[in-house]
Amino acid sequence: MTSRLAAITLNTFREAIRDRVLYNLILFVLLLVASAPLFGAISIDIERLVLVNLSLTSISLFGVIIAIFIGTGLVSKEIEKKTLYTILSRPVRRWEFILGKYFGLLLTLVVNTGLMTLGFYAALLITTHKLTPADARLLVAVYFIILQFLIVTAITLLFSSFSTPIFSAVFSFALFVIGTFAEDLRSFAAMTPGPAGWLATVAGYAVPNFASLNVISQVAHDQPVSGSLIAFNTLYALLYSAAVTAGAVLIFERRNLK
Amino acid sequence: MSLFFLASKLSLANQGSDRSRIAKGKNAAVRFTPITHSCMHAIEIQGFSKNYAVGFWKKQLQPALRSLNLTVEAGETFGFLGPNGAGKTTTLKLLLGITFPTAGSAKILGKDFRDPEVKSRIGFLPEQPYFYDYLSAPELLDYYAQLSGVPAAGRAQRIQELLQRVGLGDVRNKHLRKFSKGMLQRVGIAQAIVHDPEVIFLDEPMSGLDPLGRHEVRELIQGLKDAGRTIFFSTHILSDAEALCDRVAVIHKGELRGVGVVNDLRSSSADKVEVIWQGAKALPALAGHVPESHVTGDTVRATISAEDLDLVLEKLRQERARLTSVTPLRGTLEEYFLAKTSGTGEERA
Secondary structure: OHHHHHHHHHHHHHHHHHOOHHHHHHHHHHHHHHHHHHHHHHOOOOHHHHHHHHHHHHHHHHHHHHHHHHHHHHHHHHHHOOHHHHHHOOOOOHHHHHHHHHHHHHHHHHHHHHHHHHHHHHHHHHHHOOOOHHHHHHHHHHHHHHHHHHHHHHHHHHHHOOOOHHHHHHHHHHHHHHHHOHHHHHHHHHHOOHHHHHHHHHHHHHOOOOHHHOOHHHHHOOOOOOHHHHHHHHHHHHHHHHHHHHHHHHHHHHOOOO | OHHHHHHHHHHHHHHHHHHHHHHHHHHOOOOOOOOOOOOOEEEEEEEEEEEEEEOOOOOEEEEEEEEEEEEEEOOOEEEEEOOOOOOHHHHHHHHOOOOOOOEEEEEEOOEEOOOHHHHOOEEEEOOOOOOOOOOEHHHHHHHHHHHOOOOOOOHHHHHHHHHHHOOOOOOOOOEHHHOOHHHHHHHHHHHHHOOOOOEEEEEOOOOOOOHHHHHHHHHHHHHHHHOOOEEEEEEOOHHHHHHHOOEEEEEEOOEEEEEEEHHHHHHHHOOEEEEEEEOHHHHHHHOOOOOEEEEEOOEEEEEEEHHHHHHHHHHHHHOOOEEEEEEEEOOOHHHHHHHHHHOOOOOOO
16 A cells, blocks of 8 residues: 555656656746845845745745646546556555545645745845844744645645546635635624624635745744644644545545546 | 569568567567466456436436446457447446446456455556656556556566567667657556556557557467466457457447357358359359359359258259369358447347
């Protein structure tokens, strides 16, 4: 079981790497590093703040776009090109295939994020001329971005397990945008009486809460992130992504492939 | 004449490198585990049916397969024949767990077809296969070998031997996106047998191949057959089935129309006799019994019904004609196939 899961994971990762997706990201990192000296010129005294906000937001957005871009085709492409037939005719369980795809995409995103984070720290060093212990705190924001990817990948895979790539991409991105405003949705629910309020409450808690996973502004202003928030967010992301992936498995287990 | 000769020479010269490559491949030894067939039936299908929901609301059911019963013996090469859309691929997809039957069940090697253990003992080549084109052939085979549970020890050697066997020993790290259709088909066969399976399912293995490619694939299948593997292959190319199969089944519009031993089907499909004699004057006396005849000088070559043979011979004796030969004509698989697929389905076997 482990070797089959590892094989599918590594093959998914290899596909992403050879699909030249990473090349765009390397270009992004190079651009960021090359433009770092400009931040000092256009934003005196707040160059670090601008750089941190811009870079971490870019890392997050790029990752989400890649997760949706690759994730929506993960299952449908295998069905369309019939490569899945040669997988399912082997002793591979359908859940192993879904989990392998999930971990493969996640591995791709983690490696991408790692590379971009290296580029970001290089740009930070060029801009501020030295790295301080406070800069290590920025890694918490990067960790939360990876937790976001855990959820986005699962959501994309869920839609990919039953829908076309275009619809999967639209649904996934829509859910990401709604999830970014999950806290606002909950506030709105608290203020709204009656059925509309109940509906908003359900929606507020059902959609992934990406707002609480975004601490970019906080770390950019050198504000600490509590250990309890890190623990809560970790647990939340793990449980949410596990539930959504389980949904993807349930759908895919029953799916007739034409 | 000279132009034809030149063209033949050029054609042979072009094929020379391919032929030597295949010959080299054939010399490579691929180890197949000796098989002791523990069960008589390699495949047993009982009442397989499949309906697809069609239409906007998916409420209309379209039958793709109707109550299929079929048995394939261990070690035999079985041809599953039918025109496009007959239900051949649907049957394979049901057996392999790619899609689920509406009704019915099946056993492969004596076990339920959904049993994962069974799947490590079967191989599958899909029709017009497409593989991960960002991989090289050794990488692809290694991936499939891992999925099939082939131990890491000796895996690389087996893959190399297999590539040699299918004539791809020299491709090395070339990505599959640069492969020709024939090369992809050979990789397809290699992936189907990389884990040394006992039962091999091939869906239209000759589809889209040129004569040379078809010859290669035919040799590969013959090699597997010689090694005792059970081969179940679907095709609509009847000459391939005729050359390779022990038994065939004909399916049409989702229904099994006939099944049997190839030689029996061929002989039973046309009971005609060719009679040749000297003495054209005897022909008018046979009017009504000789539907087809050719006269060359005094020699008559006639095709008659086997039922009329005694009567025709008697008449020829009476007319003092000199009998040269009597040859039973065997029908072709094509005739059997056409007979089974052109009817309404009422003449099902």
